[in-house]
Amino acid sequence: MSEPDRGVDTPPARLIALDWGTSALRAYLLGDDGAVLDTRSEAWGIMQLPSGGFPAAFEGVTDEWRRFAPGLPAIASGMVGSAQGWVEAPYCNAPAGSAELAGALASAADGRLFIVPGVVQDGGAPNVMRGEETQIVGALAARPDLAERSLLVLPGTHSKWVGVADGRIRDFTTYMTGELFAVLSSASILGRFARDAGRDPTPESARDAFRRGVLASRSAQGGIAPLLFSARSLVLTGRLAPVASLEYLSGLLIGDEIRCGLTGGARPDTLIGDPALCERYQTAFGLFGVDAISVITDAAPVGLWTIAQHASLAGPTSAAAIA
Amino acid sequence: MSEPDRGVDTPPARLIALDWGTSALRAYLLGDDGAVLDTRSEAWGIMQLPSGGFPAAFEGVTDEWRRFAPGLPAIASGMVGSAQGWVEAPYCNAPAGSAELAGALASAADGRLFIVPGVVQDGGAPNVMRGEETQIVGALAARPDLAERSLLVLPGTHSKWVGVADGRIRDFTTYMTGELFAVLSSASILGRFARDAGRDPTPESARDAFRRGVLASRSAQGGIAPLLFSARSLVLTGRLAPVASLEYLSGLLIGDEIRCGLTGGARPDTLIGDPALCERYQTAFGLFGVDAISVITDAAPVGLWTIAQHASLAGPTSAAAIA
Numbered sequence: 001m002s003e004p005d006r007g008v009d010t011p012p013a014r015l016i017a018l019d020w021g022t023s024a025l026r027a028y029l030l031g032d033d034g035a036v037l038d039t040r041s042e043a044w045g046i047m048q049l050p051s052g053g054f055p056a057a058f059e060g061v062t063d064e065w066r067r068f069a070p071g072l073p074a075i076a077s078g079m080v081g082s083a084q085g086w087v088e089a090p091y092c093n094a095p096a097g098s099a100e101l102a103g104a105l106a107s108a109a110d111g112r113l114f115i116v117p118g119v120v121q122d123g124g125a126p127n128v129m130r131g132e133e134t135q136i137v138g139a140l141a142a143r144p145d146l147a148e149r150s151l152l153v154l155p156g157t158h159s160k161w162v163g164v165a166d167g168r169i170r171d172f173t174t175y176m177t178g179e180l181f182a183v184l185s186s187a188s189i190l191g192r193f194a195r196d197a198g199r200d201p202t203p204e205s206a207r208d209a210f211r212r213g214v215l216a217s218r219s220a221q222g223g224i225a226p227l228l229f230s231a232r233s234l235v236l237t238g239r240l241a242p243v244a245s246l247e248y249l250s251g252l253l254i255g256d257e258i259r260c261g262l263t264g265g266a267r268p269d270t271l272i273g274d275p276a277l278c279e280r281y282q283t284a285f286g287l288f289g290v291d292a293i294s295v296i297t298d299a300a301p302v303g304l305w306t307i308a309q310h311a312s313l314a315g316p317t318s319a320a321a322i323a
Numbered sequence: 324m325s326e327p328d329r330g331v332d333t334p335p336a337r338l339i340a341l342d343w344g345t346s347a348l349r350a351y352l353l354g355d356d357g358a359v360l361d362t363r364s365e366a367w368g369i370m371q372l373p374s375g376g377f378p379a380a381f382e383g384v385t386d387e388w389r390r391f392a393p394g395l396p397a398i399a400s401g402m403v404g405s406a407q408g409w410v411e412a413p414y415c416n417a418p419a420g421s422a423e424l425a426g427a428l429a430s431a432a433d434g435r436l437f438i439v440p441g442v443v444q445d446g447g448a449p450n451v452m453r454g455e456e457t458q459i460v461g462a463l464a465a466r467p468d469l470a471e472r473s474l475l476v477l478p479g480t481h482s483k484w485v486g487v488a489d490g491r492i493r494d495f496t497t498y499m500t501g502e503l504f505a506v507l508s509s510a511s512i513l514g515r516f517a518r519d520a521g522r523d524p525t526p527e528s529a530r531d532a533f534r535r536g537v538l539a540s541r542s543a544q545g546g547i548a549p550l551l552f553s554a555r556s557l558v559l560t561g562r563l564a565p566v567a568s569l570e571y572l573s574g575l576l577i578g579d580e581i582r583c584g585l586t587g588g589a590r591p592d593t594l595i596g597d598p599a600l601c602e603r604y605q606t607a608f609g610l611f612g613v614d615a616i617s618v619i620t621d622a623a624p625v626g627l628w629t630i631a632q633h634a635s636l637a638g639p640t641s642a643a644a645i646a
Contacts, residue, residue: 125553126560158552174552179511187506188499223546225583229481229497230448237449260548 013037013069015314016062017304018076018113020085021131022047026300027061030314034305038065046079046086054086058109073313074109075304077116077134081106086113091120091128097168098137098303102310116307119169127174131300132160136169138303139272139296150269153261153293155254155277157182161261161268175257184253185246190231193242201244207283209244213251214284217259224256254284262288270294336360336392338637339385340627341399341436343408344454345370349623350384353637357628361388369402369409377409381432396636397432398627400439400457404429409436414443414451420491421460421626425633439630442492450497454623455483459492461626462595462619473592476584476616478577478600480505484584484591498580507576508569513554516565524567530606532567536574537607540582547579577607585611593617 011031019026023045029038044050044057052059058074066072081089089106096119105114118130132154140147147167154160157178163170185191201209213231220227231249234240240248258281261268268285271278271293278295285293308314334354342349346368352361367373367380375382381397389395404412412429419442428437441453455477463470470490477483480501486493508514524532536554543550554572557563563571581604584591591608594601594616601618608616631637 120560122560125550126556126562127552128556128559173549174556175548176511176513176551177548180551183506183510187510188502190499220546222544222583222586223548223579225498225500225546225579226496227448228499228503229450233449233451233497236451237443237445239449256546256548260545263545 011035011037013065013072015305015308016065016072016074017301017308018058018061018074018080019078019131019134019300019304020076020080021045021078025057025061028301028304029065030301030305034302034314036301046082046084054080055109058086058113073308074113075105075116075308075311075313076113077300077304077307078131081115081117082130085115087115089115089117091118091130092133094119094121094172095165095168095170096133097140097166098306098310100168101133101137102307105307105311114308114311114313116304119172121171125173127172129160129162129169129172129174132162133169134303134307135272135299136162136164136303137306138299138301139270140164140167141302141306142296142299143270143294146269151266152270152272153268153281154272155281156273159257161266173261175260177253177257181246181250181253184228184249190228190249191246193232193235194244194246197243199243201241201247205241205244206247209240209247210251210280210283211287212240213248213253214255214258214287215251217252217255218288220256220259223260224252227252250280251284254281255287258284258288258290262290268293270296272296272299334358334360336388336395338628338631339388339395339397340624340631341381341384341397341403342401342454342457342623342627343399343403344368344401348380348384351624351627352388353624353628357625357637359624369405369407377403378432381409381436396631397436398428398439398631398634398636399436400623400627400630401454404438404440405453408438410438412438412440414441414453415456417442417444417495418488418491418493419456420463420489421629421633423491424456424460425630428630428634437631437634437636439627442495444494448496450495452483452485452492452495452497455485456492457626457630458595458622459485459487459626460629461622461624462593463487463490464625464629465619465622466593466617469592474589475593475595476591476604477595478604479596482580484589496584498583500576500580504569504573504576507551507572513551513572514569516555516558517567517569520566522566524564524570528564528567529570532563532570533574533603533606534610535563536571536576537578537581537610538574540575540578541611543579543582546583547575550575573603574607577604578610581607581611581613585613591616593619595619595622 015030017028025042025044027040031037087108104117119133121127150164152162159175162172338353340351348367350363354360410431427440442456444450473487475485482498485495
């Protein structure tokens, strides 16, 4: 990470944007129109902070930038605003868009940092998100055609399927797909064959096993409860290579999420998230006959910029708000 | 554990029966007609053997009994016959009953111990069991009315729903309900509220939360994937006590197993297993309108006795087989 050249020829910095989750802290220096001027990344998620805690992590990751622009406003989204975070930013009720989020920022670091709240959908089947709301704001800013009405899928530890209407998050569902895969791989008997194999499957056998898992889930209309154990029994009966068994499990779990999500004829418009994970989901969606889903990556900095604009934080007009 | 009185007035010992699983070793001294004369229990499951391994565990748990009857035959079922066990007893193909199992015993301890094989149902959705086959043989011996045609449910780490026809295991399905509960409780975010609470819920709030979980699963026709996270979101929105959240999760998972198992109008005849767990399942079945399911406990020693009889191991006629 070289020190950014903040000489006369560089565009002016307008905002520091932090994507601050459970396991990572990603920082962006944004200029006019939210252009990314520089980035930093640390493993300082809220569960693994450096000595000195949140303030030290904040100073450490933004210090170089703020040396050149001491009054630069900063905004963060993600678990940093949870009850286990720096300052709790209470959930906004759905429906919520950039205006509602901007109107409910919490502040930390003596007012030098603003924190975006998560969103709660209360009711019979309550759901919460924290961090994804900002990615969605970013996605809608980048793709205004999605704002009027769309279904967005954000794969991850806790995947979200989010219905958008009139530019706001209207309703959403959570699938614990990524966390289920992590705990079953590491702590259950389903991970034992792959752990014992101690090597990765070939790309071809990984792809085949993943596809088999997706297809098995596709035909399990009542859910995968009676199917989960097949990630072991197929190996025991010589029908699946031990080393590929976790790829099969990944296919089962992602396939189950997609089968549930598509119930009732829903069709997602776009995937938002990590490129490799989105590609995996694209493959799985294809096996359900849902092709050509677009992918939006790096939506967080655009979302943070957009929310900051709504809060009149970024740019020359922001000095008063920060002082 | 007092030394059994093997004096002139005690009935003669016929067989040592071992229920030897992953985490426990239960030993039974059986007399005429399989009557239990004495029992031993050690934490010497195949994953936590004493120094000296399998032979030491076998000698340790049966030593007192064999001192009085050195030629006493012994038979074991469970994971002791798996690839990670003492001697692998390859799976019998379904359909399989006591005759098929008795015809495929493996032997260990220089021929002093016979090991019951598991059962495999091969085909599109393969399934395996090891230990449950012996409990089923025991249940059918105790309840001959179940032999012609019945559906048996054995709740546990890997629950089995077993179709019986003509006295044999015909087909079966595995639900990883117990293991899912264990890994989600201990390793996922769903366990965090209860872990932090550090105390048990009151019996009443536990019962209520369990019932809510079962009822939520009952109405989730496509499976619980979109519902699992409610074990957290209901707490975050103040609708579920943190301390009772794992009872709710237990209800969700058991409810999902039952909803899947009842698909197509199937109706179980009996539960086989641990009394407390069977009672939990009875409650859940009741919420699905399936009442008055009977419970069979301690089926393993009867099953081991029955299989040993088929193999001509037990009783006075067994000496030749053991010599």
